[in-house]
Amino acid sequence: MATSITNNTKSKDLVVFNIVGYFIVTLFALTCILPFIILVSASFTSEHAILNYGFQLFPKEFSTSAYQMLFKFPMDIIRAYEVSIFITVFGTVCGLFIVSMTAYVISRKDFLFRNQLTYYFYFITLFNGGLVATYIIMIRYYHLKDNLVSLILPFLVNVFYLIIMRSFMTSIPESLGESAKIDGAGDFKIFIKIILPMSKPALATIGLFIALDYWNDWYNAMLYITNYKQYPLQYLLYNMLSTQDALSRISAVSNVNITNMPLQSLKMAMAVIATGPILLVYPFVQKYFIKGITVGAVKG
Amino acid sequence: MGIRNSFLHEIKKNRTLWIMALPAIIIVFLIGYVPISGIVLAFKNYNYTQGIFGSPWSGFDNFKFFFLSGTGLLVTKNTIFYNLLDLITSQVMAITIAIVFSEMTVKYYKKIAQSIIFLPYFISWIIVGAFVYNLFDYQKGALNSFLKLLNMDPINLYQISWAWIIIICAFNAWKWVGYTSVIYLAAIAGVDVQCFEAAALDGANVFQKIWYVTLPGIKNTIIIIFLLNVGRILRGDFQMFYQIVGNNGQLFNTTDVIDTYVFRSLINSGDIGMAAAASFYQSFLCFVIIMVVNAIIKKVDKDSALF
């Protein structure tokens, strides 16, 4: 009897929750997908239509000229894809491993200097030496010009992710590690065999973020890569987008007059091509965000 | 003597842990600490041939431009204001959406919606800037076209300063909520399932479950994210402000942040020292603020603090 009453109250609240919840999410999702649809549509619109009618949901004048222009020199794009994929995969695997390993160390309550070590890492996010010093060090002392390592190194240890990962790991019960220690396992083994499997959602999250950092980075490429054969995809895109911005700024004060400026639709097409692949990665990562993975393993 | 002994003792005891942390320690040292001496540029009159260490000291000269004509304080206030506002709105939205997703049962909808809300993260601010212009342009913008359809007068949004607080906040949330909600989703996934089962047995409804189990379960994550953002409270998202506001001087008093202000001021002087000074100012204030906030949090709940 009591169960049926609670069932009724529960389902009423659930209905309200669901209606409100689905409504908010749908509304928000719409605001998210509309600009993207416009972006894709613009990439398939003729330049003339964009200039005269602005951005529309559906191409007013369908045209693949932007993509044709992009693929006229496909080697540039393919090469950039290769560079980006390599950096992303390699950097993410290494970075995720190092970050999770370090996060485990600073999450261990019996690690006496964990706060000091965290402070050591965190301090560097507050103060940095500035662009000039960093650039000089990377180029002159580490000799990393035109070297892909210069693109991988900066994102290997993201202190924010480190701290977030630490907070995920502190929620893993210590008793798990302790009972393993009693069984004779070393710290590293505990990390690999117990902590990592229990941190799947955290690893998926941070792994995704690190991958995105690598995939979207153009800044480091701008600074350290001068050989166009080593440009990552995003830098290629950024170049086109920022050229127009910069030229409008200096054309006012110079005699510079460049006629081959990237068209609006070309910019959009480039953006679509640069984003595409990573979107395919996300669904794979989603399955780790299922509630209920963590079951109390310390029963009894 | 005692401290040194315990340090060495500690290293021996947790030898493996220290070795595990070593790669990160080295990398951070190479990337972060080695160049940190560049901070002195803020106090020097940089000369290319004399380099960073040979250039003459110039005291606080490089900071002067920031505070001349009082704009420096105004943009500092704006930066903190926007960061706080954006922090609160986007985190609240992200948490809400994460919780809603975690309670959703329709798998297909969940997966698709999750992917969709992530999309804005990929659209660069340069393109967003173009969208904003297309939305709010007086003559041809979508907003005014819509108003004209309803037989209403078109608005020149670029004259209404306060509207941009909302616009910037909205765009910021739009861009980041999908991304941030992933963190909270992972945090919710990490809450012990038994707690939820217990709540169900006790007859809790959805709202009670969220309030008494889910939220406390991710409390640590919420606080950490909050702290991490507070530590960056003096740093504005340059691209966001620059692309959305652009050169609209009329909006500067309301929308200018430190990063855009410094960028604009240094277009003609391009002075390395002055740029370094502005950055140092931001770093120093962030440092003071996070130290204070962290200390407060530590008093309240020792385990939730950053360090």
Added chain:
Amino acid sequence: MKKSMKSIVLALAMLLVLTTVFSGCSKKATSTQVDTKKFVELKMYLIGTPAKDYDAVLAAFNEKAKKDLNCSLSVTWIGWGDFSTKYPLILASGEPIDLIYTSTWTKFNVEAAKGAFLPLEKLAPLYAPKSFAAQSPGQIQTCTINGHLDALSPAFSQYAVMGYIVRGDLMKKYGITSIKTLDDIGAFCAAVVKNDKGMDPTGLDSQSNLDAYQLELMGYYGVSGLAPFPLAVTTDASGMPTSTVKSYLDDPAMPAYYQKMQDWANAGYWPKNVLSNKDTNMLTEGTAAMKLHNIDSWVSASMMHPEWDLQFIPGYPHGKLTSAIQDGMAIPASSKNPERALMLLEKLKNDESYYDLLTYGIKDKDYTLNAAGELKATDANVFSPEGYCSWGFKDPKFLKVLVGSPANMKQVKDAVKATGINTPYVNFTFNVDPVKSQVAAITNVMTQYQMPLSLGYIKDPVEGLATLKQKLKDAGIEAVKAELQKQVDVFNKTVK
């Protein structure tokens, strides 16, 4: 808090250690014995993006360079979007670079004052004698900063004037036969608004407004090379600049001018949101009836759309000689082979075969010359003539006329030359270092308060002008004015 104190001390200690370690490594420019028997690889930095077949062009170039000078050239490009960040970085990094493009807008005088470039006054006469001799004393003066000649400018000076590039076909349509004054422009815009509703009459974007023209019309001459900037020297009746530095905003004609701008804005001569518009190509895209720019812009636009019969109307009566360092080539202080670099530069500026390669491409592949010596590019998408930062070493004797230039181009250029002002000020560079803080603050004030005012967006222009002037005062304009006046006076003494 004690813990954080310890950490601060630790950080400072590290800083001190690193300081002493790195202070040992300072930069010195070395001069080696020039030995053309040794093969040398020269490195040149240019701004922009390379042509699609630039590699082929460089290969052909290096064939010649190896034969004649026993050296080869490699070019590294700094993108348009990056140069403001990267240019100073590259100079600061001490990476050995042998040649670099420099200009007023890459802030030549700021970089040179900070020791970025190698002094050339002793080397240039030895290793680039023809180029050095071709420099007029005025050009040398412009490129001399703090007593050192830091760049070689092209032996090229033209009278340049900014003006209005107007659609001639629309003028005909409205029955407007000639446009000469600002009010004529206004009349044209009114006609556009009336007859071609969707078209943007003036084609202004977020960086342009009419103040620069107004300045000239009211009798001022901009000496600072900075933009936006309120200080200039006054000119006399014939247009020759005097030696008095003033703020053009104080001119009695300004309030009425800003009122006119507001009237124009309200009449719809430009859209309400010009300040957010980053598009500078509206004329050539067909969405605007006019563009405010220079003669070269007019020429290239005419080549793109001959059917529009584009007209060029100067914005003010007197053209000016372009600054000697509007384009130039410099040798960074880090160069290891300055002598060889100068020899290569000498070839570029004096040997047509070298010049043509980097400026126009490979003959008969990238371009063809017709009987009249006019040049036609084979495919501008593959190699666009003069499009690859070759302006640093351009030379009037090698510059080719491009096929399709407007018929009256020579006429227009001659007219500008005839009314041009040849003033020694063209060689003056304003060293902002003593007042750099104020200049930074002023730059910001001008962007924030002057730009909306000059576009007529401020409700009460008179009040807006007063606010602008007050803000400039707070930013320290008096100090900058005094400094500029001081430098102008010193400069004038050396000229006499």
